[in-house]
Structures are given as structure tokens and as C-alpha cells.
Amino acid sequence: MEINNQRENTQKVVVRNSSLTGAEFENCRAEEVTFRNTSLPNFRVECADLSEARFKDVNMSRMLITDANLSDLEIDGAQLGGAFIHNIGLPTKGHPAYREDQGRQRPLRFEMCELAGSTIASSDLSGVHIERCNIEGLTIDGIDVSKLLKRYQAERQSEGKELQEEPPQLTPLLKRSGAAFVPVRDIEKARDWYCRMMGIPAESVHVMNGHLCSLPVEGSGIILDTMPMWGGQEPGGPPTFKTPAFTLLTDDLAASYAFMKEHGVELVTPIEHDHWFAFRDPDGNLLMVCKA
Structure with missing residues (x-):
């Protein structure tokens, strides 16, 4: 059967229980x-x-x-x-x-898709919302989204605590320590010794004004100083107190004690209370190593 050039809506074709294999409909309204x-x-x-x-x-x-x-x-x-x-x-x-x-x-x-505003490689995901979904194991560029969200929530909680109103300040001084001054007789020898003990490249620590240098350490700073204004020119060098000037921190107290002993450091005490021990530097300053 062939129907050609029938443009009016007057014909109605009904086909039942028939085979139309190979049939073609071209340029038709249907x-x-x-x-x-x-x-x-x-x-x-x-x-x-x-x-x-x-x-x-x-x-x-x-x-x-x-x-x-x-x-x-x-x-x-x-x-x-x-x-x-x-x-x-x-x-x-x-x-x-x-x-x-x-x-x-x-x-x-989904790849190479325009998904802007939709609710996953080389796609525009701007404005996408993912809500009330199980995201265990979901990764974006290799990053675990579940772990990322947990870290984000923990940081938000931490920030919230920091933003809580603090009590009125009773002093203009801040509640943290600054650098500790260590009086020394020879600034270059002292610098080299401290750098060796703490694993700091000595060439990265510069002597300033001919008498002091600041050690690049975490936390409170350490400043070595021959203290020319405070008795540094005296024969015995700058006077020191008979108590530790500052502490060095460690995660392994026993290994630190053995390290000091191996390097011939004057150990003043054994390890006390499984928490600290005292020693002297080459200038006789009394110091401590404490468990972090």
C-alpha cells in the first residue's frame, strides 16, 4: 500500500493485526x-x-x-x-x-554535562544541591566527601567556641609566652651547639648586631644573647639564675635523655616523674626537657 501527497486531515488510517516491516513515513504529519x-x-x-x-x-x-x-x-x-x-x-x-x-x-x-542548578566527570556542577543522601564512599577528584564534611563540621564547632564571648581582660598582657633569652659567652659557639642539638642548619641562623640570634623553633622563641648591656663584658659572662631558663619539648623522653648523654651534655637530673629531666648547656644555663 502506498499513500502519496495526502495533505488534508480527511483520511484516517487504521492498521490492525498487520505487518508493516520495512514501512517508511517521510514528510508526513502524524x-x-x-x-x-x-x-x-x-x-x-x-x-x-x-x-x-x-x-x-x-x-x-x-x-x-x-x-x-x-x-x-x-x-x-x-x-x-x-x-x-x-x-x-x-x-x-x-x-x-x-x-x-x-x-x-x-x-x-554523567560526563560532559550541563547540570547547573541540578540536584558527576568534566561537568558544570555550579549550584548543585545534594541533600539527605548517603555519601559514604563518595569522592570528588579523589577526596572523600564524607571525611571532608566531618572535618569541616569539627572546624566550625571549634570556631564557634573561639567566638564565644571572653571575660573582660584584667591586664594588657597576652596569655602566652614570648621568646626566652639565653645568656651565652660566645654567640657563634652557642648557636652551633643549639642548632646541632635541635636539628637546625646552623647556616640558616644569622647572628644579629654581633651579639644575638633567634632560633627558628615552634612555639615560644629562643634568643641566644651575649647581653653586652647586662654584664656580658664581665669575666664570668652574664649572670644566670639557678633555675631552668626554659624547657625543650619531646615526644620520646628516654630517647632524648640518651641523645643528650651521647653528645656529652651535662645531665643534672635523671628522668623525673616520667615527665622531665634537667641539663646544662655549655654556658652553664640550667634547662629542662619535658614530655610534650
Whole structure:
């Protein structure tokens, strides 16, 4: 059967219980056409207006849609294994189409997509919202999002504590220590010794004004000084108190004690209370090493 050049809406074609294998529809108007209980494998639609088309209870596996406008497309209650829409997935247990051997639906994949404002490689995700989801194992560029969020929440809580109102200040002095001054007789020898003990390159520590240098350490600073204004020119050198001038911190007290002993340091006490020991530097300053 062949129908040509019928442009008026006067004809109605009804085909029932027939084979249309190899049929072609070209340059046709076909509004409100219905295919029901029809086998259409390898069915092709090209250069066509399918706006507001409806597909229901159909097998569209391995179907290819390319160069298409799918704006406002809604897919509901469909199997998309290998491909949120909503109510998507293989039949659940109890559904007439459920099979015990159906396994899991293959993961979905989105690439080179314009997803701005949507709710996952080489895509625009600006404005995307992910809410009330299980994100265990979700990664973005290799970063575990769940761990990242937990760290972010912990930092927010920490910031909140810091922002709590503090009591009125009773003094203009800050509640933290500054650098500790260590009187020495020979600034270069003292610098070299301290750098060797603390693993600091001596060439990175410069002597300033011919009599002092600041050691690059974490926490409170250490300043070595021959103190020319405070008795440094006296034969015995600058006077010192008979108590430790400052403490050095360690994570391994026993190893630190052995290290000092190996380097011939004058140890004043053994390890006390499993927490500290005292020693003297080459200038006789009494110091401590404490467990951090």
C-alpha cells in the first residue's frame, strides 16, 4: 500500500493485526498517532518533532537518542540500568517483573554535562544541591566527601567556641609566652651547639648586631644573647639564675635523655616523674626537657 501527497486531515488510517516491516513515513504529519501492542525493533525516528510524546510500558533497551532536545524530559518508573530521575531502578521484590537473578542496577554515569542548578566527570556542577543522601564512599577528584564534611563540621564547632564571648581582660598582657633569652659567652659557639642539638642548619641562623640570634623553633622563641648591656663584658659572662631558663619539648623522653648523654651534655637530673629531666648547656644555663 502506498499513500502519496495526502495533505488534508480527511483520511484516517487504521492498521490492525498487520505487518508493516520495512514501512517508511517521510514528510508526513502524524499528530496523535498511537502505536499499541506493536513490535518496533530497530524503529528509527529522524528529524522529527516528538514534543509531548508519551512512551508507556515499552522495551527501549539499547535505544540510542542523539542530537536531541530533551529539555523538561521526565522519566518515571523506568529501568535505566547502566545509565535521579525519580522512581528509577530494577523491579523490587514483589513486583510482577522481579527476577531473583536480576542482580544490581549498573551505576549511572554523567560526563560532559550541563547540570547547573541540578540536584558527576568534566561537568558544570555550579549550584548543585545534594541533600539527605548517603555519601559514604563518595569522592570528588579523589577526596572523600564524607571525611571532608566531618572535618569541616569539627572546624566550625571549634570556631564557634573561639567566638564565644571572653571575660573582660584584667591586664594588657597576652596569655602566652614570648621568646626566652639565653645568656651565652660566645654567640657563634652557642648557636652551633643549639642548632646541632635541635636539628637546625646552623647556616640558616644569622647572628644579629654581633651579639644575638633567634632560633627558628615552634612555639615560644629562643634568643641566644651575649647581653653586652647586662654584664656580658664581665669575666664570668652574664649572670644566670639557678633555675631552668626554659624547657625543650619531646615526644620520646628516654630517647632524648640518651641523645643528650651521647653528645656529652651535662645531665643534672635523671628522668623525673616520667615527665622531665634537667641539663646544662655549655654556658652553664640550667634547662629542662619535658614530655610534650
